[in-house]
Amino acid sequence: MMPETAAKPDPLYPPVIGVCGQSGSGKTLLIQQLVPRLIARGLCPAVVKRCTHRIEADRPGKDSDRVFQAGAEVLAAGPQESFARFHAEHMSIEECLRRVSGKCDLVLVEGCRDAAIPKIWLTQKPSEVPAVPGESLLVVPDASHGRAAEQAVWQVVERVHAGLRVLAAVLIGGRSRRMGSPKHLLKQEQVTLLERVVTAVGAHIADVVLIGTGEVPPSLLGLGRLPDAPGTEGPMAGVLSAMRWRPGARWLVLACDLAMITPDAVAWLLAQARPGLDAVMPVLPGRPTCEPLFAVYEPTARWFVELAAARGEFSLRRALQLGRVLQPQPPCDMQTAWTNVNTREEWRRIERPSSTRGNKLKDAQSMISLERALEVVLRAAPRLPSTEVRLEVAAGRVLAENVVSDVDLPPFKKSAMDGFAVRSEDIADVPAELRVVEDVPAGSVPRRATHSGECARIMTGAPVPEGADTVVMVEHTEPAGPGRVRILRAAPKGRNICLRGEDVKTGQTVLAEGTRLRPFQVALAAAVGRRSLRVSATPSVAVLATGDEVIEPDQTPRPGQIRNSNSYALAARLGQEGIWVDYLGIAVDDIAVLQAAFEKGMQRDVFVVSGGVSTGDYDLVPGALKDAGVELLFSEIAVQPGRPTVFGRRGRTMVFGLPGNPVSTLVIAELLLVPALRRMMGESNPSPLMIRAVLDGPLPHGGNRTSFRPVALRRSAEGWHAEPVVYHGSADLVGAARADAFAVVPADALELPAGSTVLALVFPLSLE
Ligand code: AMP
Numbered sequence: 001m002m003p004e005t006a007a008k009p010d011p012l013y014p015p016v017i018g019v020c021g022q023s024g025s026g027k028t029l030l031i032q033q034l035v036p037r038l039i040a041r042g043l044c045p046a047v048v049k050r051c052t053h054r055i056e057a058d059r060p061g062k063d064s065d066r067v068f069q070a071g072a073e074v075l076a077a078g079p080q081e082s083f084a085r086f087h088a089e090h091m092s093i094e095e096c097l098r099r100v101s102g103k104c105d106l107v108l109v110e111g112c113r114d115a116a117i118p119k120i121w122l123t124q125k126p127s128e129v130p131a132v133p134g135e136s137l138l139v140v141p142d143a144s145h146g147r148a149a150e151q152a153v154w155q156v157v158e159r160v161h162a163g164l165r166v167l168a169a170v171l172i173g174g175r176s177r178r179m180g181s182p183k184h185l186l187k188q189e190q191v192t193l194l195e196r197v198v199t200a201v202g203a204h205i206a207d208v209v210l211i212g213t214g215e216v217p218p219s220l221l222g223l224g225r226l227p228d229a230p231g232t233e234g235p236m237a238g239v240l241s242a243m244r245w246r247p248g249a250r251w252l253v254l255a256c257d258l259a260m261i262t263p264d265a266v267a268w269l270l271a272q273a274r275p276g277l278d279a280v281m282p283v284l285p286g287r288p289t290c291e292p293l294f295a296v297y298e299p300t301a302r303w304f305v306e307l308a309a310a311r312g313e314f315s316l317r318r319a320l321q322l323g324r325v326l327q328p329q330p331p332c333d334m335q336t337a338w339t340n341v342n343t344r345e346e347w348r349r350i351e352r353p354s355s356t357r358g359n360k361l362k363d364a365q366s367m368i369s370l371e372r373a374l375e376v377v378l379r380a381a382p383r384l385p386s387t388e389v390r391l392e393v394a395a396g397r398v399l400a401e402n403v404v405s406d407v408d409l410p411p412f413k414k415s416a417m418d419g420f421a422v423r424s425e426d427i428a429d430v431p432a433e434l435r436v437v438e439d440v441p442a443g444s445v446p447r448r449a450t451h452s453g454e455c456a457r458i459m460t461g462a463p464v465p466e467g468a469d470t471v472v473m474v475e476h477t478e479p480a481g482p483g484r485v486r487i488l489r490a491a492p493k494g495r496n497i498c499l500r501g502e503d504v505k506t507g508q509t510v511l512a513e514g515t516r517l518r519p520f521q522v523a524l525a526a527a528v529g530r531r532s533l534r535v536s537a538t539p540s541v542a543v544l545a546t547g548d549e550v551i552e553p554d555q556t557p558r559p560g561q562i563r564n565s566n567s568y569a570l571a572a573r574l575g576q577e578g579i580w581v582d583y584l585g586i587a588v589d590d591i592a593v594l595q596a597a598f599e600k601g602m603q604r605d606v607f608v609v610s611g612g613v614s615t616g617d618y619d620l621v622p623g624a625l626k627d628a629g630v631e632l633l634f635s636e637i638a639v640q641p642g643r644p645t646v647f648g649r650r651g652r653t654m655v656f657g658l659p660g661n662p663v664s665t666l667v668i669a670e671l672l673l674v675p676a677l678r679r680m681m682g683e684s685n686p687s688p689l690m691i692r693a694v695l696d697g698p699l700p701h702g703g704n705r706t707s708f709r710p711v712a713l714r715r716s717a718e719g720w721h722a723e724p725v726v727y728h729g730s731a732d733l734v735g736a737a738r739a740d741a742f743a744v745v746p747a748d749a750l751e752l753p754a755g756s757t758v759l760a761l762v763f764p765l766s767l768e
Pocket residue numbers: 545546547549550562563564565566567610611612613614619658659660661662
């Protein structure tokens with residue numbers, strides 16, 4: 001069945017734009033200006049010269065030679081003869097012809113006034129532009145308006161580019177039965193691989209065409225189908241078939257075995273396309289070459305593919321080697337979308353997250369994503385009241401007001417150097433000798449203006465006298481007898497002078513509400529006249545450890561016992577946020593004991609319990625919290641470590657139940673607790689700090705949860721590198737203490753190879 005969309009013709013590609021005007025108006029000259037500008041924008045322009053009476057090809061100075069020299073491909077068409085000239089060495093004639101017909105991004109036609117194409121007019125009298133078909137893009141008096149013409153042409157190119165029809169070609173091949181059945185019919189939970197791919201693509205592209213022969217699941221029988229192009233092999237056969245069928249379209253080409261494709265990755269890929277490209281083939285970290293499947297092909301790519309196919313060369317990647325191929329790296333959370341399934345083992349790995357159906361159902365009901373968990377927590381965080389604090393203890397607090405300047409900064413025109421305040425015209429010729437008429441130390445006020453031939457000795461921070469407009473630093477002067485100085489080096493007017501109000505004007509807001517006060521912010525508040533500031537109250541936080549086996553650090557563990565590290569870790573982390581915790585000690589796994597401790601914790605703004613939150617028989621915390629009247633908002637998050645995190649609310653108190661393993665406790669504190677505390681204080685950006693880093697070693701895949709793996713950070717010229725540390729899991733404090741950050745491995749990702757770009761959750765102060 002042929003796809004239905006074949007009925008509607010695609011808009012003309014490449015766009016054709018006329019340059020019109022009387023003979024001698026400067027058309028060729030304008031095109032000569034225009035061509036290099038378009039080439040500089042990455043475009044490949046062709047020029048057609050119409051109504052050439054006698055072709056004197058290649059003669060220097062002739063019109064066709066002038067535009068050829070400017071860089072255009074040229075076709076000169078006359079009543080008796082036509083002539084084409086291309087920038088191509090070692091090219092056969094059919095290659096040349098294909099080239100001018102298919103490879104260009106736009107065609108400029110000189111002198112074609114009656115054609116219904118958009119035009120640029122060259123005329124001294126705009127009122128005399130004839131009423132002919134085709135949009136008038138621009139009217140200019142002469143050829144000196146290359147820039148305006150460039151903009152007009154670029155707009156057309158962009159418009160046509162944006163208006164290209166976008167179609168998706170899914171290559172089903174269908175012959176390979178290595179995996180038991182054709183790959184595209186492999187199923188997970190009743191959904192075939194092909195349906196999965198088509199669904200992801202269908203979120204952004206209306207026309208999906210299946211290319212190749214093979215059985216298709218019944219739900220997809222309505223899709224358009226095309227056979228592979230004859231005489232070619234592999235993916236190229238499919239791509240060529242698509243391009244020949246709709247030569248004026250942009251094609252998103254996909255393999256049918258992209259098991260982890262997502263609509264987001266499709267949207268990202270489509271967004272990479274822009275004028276002046278033949279294709280977009282992403283590059284994935286750790287893979288040696290770019291990806292020709294799950295890539296975008298522009299109409300101009302066809303020329304390259306046809307050429308390669310005619311030569312019997314069937315690699316898409318090599319076919320486009322000489323083309324303009326953008327090779328962007330997909331964002332790290334999308335990279336798995338390029339994973340294809342080749343072996344049973346890969347298929348099993350991809351399958352695993354959903355193969356344990358029982359768990360999966362439970363997950364779907366109770367496990368929420370990290371992003372969602374953060375949203376829930378931030379929404380539940382109440383805004384604390386504000387209080388006034390003196391400046392010397394304001395560091396670390398969050399502003400609860402806008403701070404407005406009561407002065408201009410600098411407050412007066414002042415010198416930035418020790419030296420001499422001079423009139424710039426007096427030092428136009430150096431050396432120049434000047435009379436020193438006064439001394440202006442910092443803190444004093446000049447007594448007189450500086451007149452011609454005079455200067456004032458001035459210190460850093462002192463006001464510059466009237467009349468002086470430049471300060472020459474003392475190192476560029478020498479004494480020239482009593483009361484005189486010799487200026488040895490010229491300085492431009494204004495040098496070493498800070499103007500009044502150049503940093504801040506009176507009444508201007510210098511610090512906004514929600515700003516965390518660090519030393520520079522405190523300094524600025526002082527500079528604009530503040531002795532105290534209105535800041536948010538600091539949340540009160542209670543911390544309780546639970547577990548029969550948990551003992552204090554100064555006790556010696558008997559078999560089965562473990563020292564409480566979580567409470568101290570939390571106190572340390574919250575201390576960095578300027579929050580002192582109220583430590584409630586250790587509660588044994590006993591409902592009555594827990595309940596009594598909870599009542600104390602509930603007196604605070606935030607109550608943090610560690611341990612006892614999983615689903616074991618001794619994990620009593622969630623139940624006891626419910627009994628204590630806490631409304632639980634979630635009890636499992638799709639993260640690793642930290643899955644059994646509990647969060648709830650009673651009155652104005654927020655309650656966090658953190659998993660007992662020490663690494664889990666701190667990671668979840670960083671991801672959820674600290675942001676909640678920051679939000680309570682009104683901090684404008686409460687989110688955890690993440691940086692991008694390149695992996696120096698591989699990280700294992702993390703199953704169906706977003707996982708956080710400890711890495712040591714290293715700075716290089718190109719940015720941050722993250723080296724995985726030896727780590728034995730969420731109880732391994734030794735491993736975690738070697739790390740500076742936790743690299744994020746997205747849910748359902750396969751192993752991340754060395755060289756991948758990852759996001760990493762940075763511990764505060766680890767970047768200092
Ligand atoms: P739980 O969440 O109670 O099942 O605890 C999980 C693991 O974390 C167990 O091995 C506990 O011994 C350990 N653990 C629980 N609380 C703490 C604590 N305060 N400090 C260090 N380890 C703990």
